[in-house]
Amino acid sequence: MAKLLLGALLLLTNGGSVNFFSLKQDVELGSESAKEAEQSLALVRDLNIDGYFRGIGQRLSQNRTLPALKYRFQIVNSKEVNSLGFPGGAVYIYRGMLQMASNDDELAAMLAHEIAHTASRHGTAQLSRQLIVQAPIAIAAGLTATEAWKEQLGKLGISLGIDAPFLRYSRDQELEAGLLAVRLMADARFDPNAFRILLEKINEIQTGETSRAPAFVFNHPQSDTIAPEIAEEIERLTAGFRRARAPAEFRTFRTNLQRLPYPIAKTAIADTRPDPVSKIFTHPQDFYRLGYPDGWQVTRTGPNGAIIAPADGVQASRNGDDITHGVMFDLFDIAVPERSLTLEQATNRLIVFLRQRNQSLRVVPGAQTQMLVSDEPGMRTVIIEKANSSNSSEVVWVVTRLYYQSLFYMVFVAPEDEFAMYQPIFEQMIRSVRLR
Numbered sequence: 001m002a003k004l005l006l007g008a009l010l011l012l013t014n015g016g017s018v019n020f021f022s023l024k025q026d027v028e029l030g031s032e033s034a035k036e037a038e039q040s041l042a043l044v045r046d047l048n049i050d051g052y053f054r055g056i057g058q059r060l061s062q063n064r065t066l067p068a069l070k071y072r073f074q075i076v077n078s079k080e081v082n083s084l085g086f087p088g089g090a091v092y093i094y095r096g097m098l099q100m101a102s103n104d105d106e107l108a109a110m111l112a113h114e115i116a117h118t119a120s121r122h123g124t125a126q127l128s129r130q131l132i133v134q135a136p137i138a139i140a141a142g143l144t145a146t147e148a149w150k151e152q153l154g155k156l157g158i159s160l161g162i163d164a165p166f167l168r169y170s171r172d173q174e175l176e177a178g179l180l181a182v183r184l185m186a187d188a189r190f191d192p193n194a195f196r197i198l199l200e201k202i203n204e205i206q207t208g209e210t211s212r213a214p215a216f217v218f219n220h221p222q223s224d225t226i227a228p229e230i231a232e233e234i235e236r237l238t239a240g241f242r243r244a245r246a247p248a249e250f251r252t253f254r255t256n257l258q259r260l261p262y263p264i265a266k267t268a269i270a271d272t273r274p275d276p277v278s279k280i281f282t283h284p285q286d287f288y289r290l291g292y293p294d295g296w297q298v299t300r301t302g303p304n305g306a307i308i309a310p311a312d313g314v315q316a317s318r319n320g321d322d323i324t325h326g327v328m329f330d331l332f333d334i335a336v337p338e339r340s341l342t343l344e345q346a347t348n349r350l351i352v353f354l355r356q357r358n359q360s361l362r363v364v365p366g367a368q369t370q371m372l373v374s375d376e377p378g379m380r381t382v383i384i385e386k387a388n389s390s391n392s393s394e395v396v397w398v399v400t401r402l403y404y405q406s407l408f409y410m411v412f413v414a415p416e417d418e419f420a421m422y423q424p425i426f427e428q429m430i431r432s433v434r435l436r
């Protein structure tokens, strides 16, 4: 068993993909996830609109090279720029994204991209990676081979709906999905070049000053420029391709979509549920990005770090700024000649360093858990800090991940009695981290 597990870990570190789930489990997990997601999503149910949309999805998914899944296509009536593709074939494109399409080729690019993730089984591959890090014992015990696997996932705190962590893909997967998407497009006689145009449009709103970064960008980490492999493939596929004009059906679809009212009442509340980390902090040289809540303030603390906290979360003190609730993050230099440190060793060094600056920090015994940080193994250490001023304690999470010659770290702080309130925000922030 141990040998098997080691094999899996080696696969992980080599960047190879490993998937503990069967195609049948993809379908089960996906339909469960889709059911959960649809409880909070307002779907467009108007044949004049989604009939045309589904037709394009079917044209793309009727490709003999794809695994036989039941591909389903739904429009989410939301202004958000996002798309979801659950394992097993359920694809959702948000109206905010759809309205960016100028023609049916761009619409096809959105659908082909999600079909590609679904067909390549990227969701369960991500879930497998998460399990290796978070619950290797469950894997060794054959979790995925038992009937109770869905229940087990719940106990491990892995959610399935629209916030499912496995819907956030790695860059390798984005490349793979991009390559497959442009091929699906060409096979179905759509212009693959629309894939590039769509990415450019998304990039534009991402860098726009007024709008917030779309959820799509977090789920699908793309580079600022299209991957050269995909650009080459588009070049190859479009040789001799004649660009079609937006057909009349597309224009009708677009008009009908624009006329459609946004949902009100109950669904609207669920739909406009604020994204807890809608703002994005980007390192000056783009070493990393992370999301944070709207209204929190950013204070740069050096070339690589910052404090982000609510206005009342930071107090000036003799040693600089004291955070009572919020997060600080930075790169910690661990360059050691002769040998490199493991994540655990580097984390312990950081904690020694943090304790030198604050004597009241007490590491809770055994409170070190492994977790994924930007797709790579990371670690969370829980520390209790006894505040001097009062009797109340602060809970501190130190989240670490190796990053070249340094350790990327985030220190989350909140008073013990308020921690439950901040925990979901902190978890969301950890999930939002993207290291380059």
Ligand SMILES: [Zn+2]
Binding pocket: 113, 117, 169, 174, 177, 219, 220, 221
């Ligand atoms: Zn993607």
